[in-house]
Amino acid sequence: MSQQGIVGRVMQLARANLNAMIDSAEDPEQMLDQLVRDYSAHISAAEQAIAQTIANLRMIEEDQKEEAKAAQQWGRKAQAASKKADELRATGTPQEADTFDGLARVALERQMNAEGDVVTVQHTIDAQNESVAKLKAGLDQMKIRLRDLRRKRDNLVARSRSAHAQARVQEAVKGLDIMDPTSEVSRFEEKVRREEARVRGHEELEASSLDAQFASLDDEHNKAEIENRLQALKAGRAVARAGSSRSRSAAR
Secondary structure: OOHHHHHHHHHHHHOOOHHHHHHHOOOHHHHHHHHHHHHHHHHHHHHHHHHHHHHHHHHHHHHHHHHHHHHHHHHHHHHHHHHHHHHHHHOOOHHHHHHHHHHHHHHHHHHHHHHHHHHHHHHHHHHHHHHHHHHHHHHHHHHHHHHHHHHHHHHHHHHHHHHHHHHHHHHHHHOOOOOOOOOHHHHHHHHHHHHHHHHHHHHHHHHHHHHHHHHHHHHHHHHHHHHHHHHHHHHHHHHHHHHHHHHHHHHO
8 A cells, every 4th residue: 555545544544433333333343343453454554654754754864965965065166166267367368267167167057956956855855754744643543543442342342241141141030930939049049058058067167176186286285395394494403403512522
């Protein structure tokens, strides 16, 4: 697709009335999926076009700078040739002076051509900058629209699934006699209550059993610790008495 075609398509999609399109669609979800694909594809094409346009623009700007330099160089050459012609004419050599004036005219003509190229290239640069600006503006709008599309699609899918789920529930409820207290609904509720009570009973039993086991472990541990500390106390006093006896013996 050409650059102008991309610009037109981008701006067209960016200005599209999405809500009206969705409301008029026979299958909104399918249409949203297609729009998401279209937007994604054109956003990718627009990004490539912008990148290529900017690359071309930079090359043109470089060429313009070269033409501007050339114009300055030809101007300096024309000035140098004209000055040389004046010097020769002052020394009495008019024929050689005319030759250098001719060179000055050639240099001035080339200077004018280079300056004209600079002006012409500037028009191209302005047009390219305008195209880039349009593409960027359309691209930004399309990215916003794409986010809106995805959000709408996700909401629509969620609503559709919810509607299907509600329909299935309604179909299931239709098969029950809700006016009869002994219907399937009542029996199911009673079954659930019994199951919940059974689970609570097991939990209480396990909790009490575990508490007793842990308490027994704690008692055994405490008894063992008490015995260890008692033996340590006895051993400490025995060591102290032995040390005291040796001290008295040494003093005698």
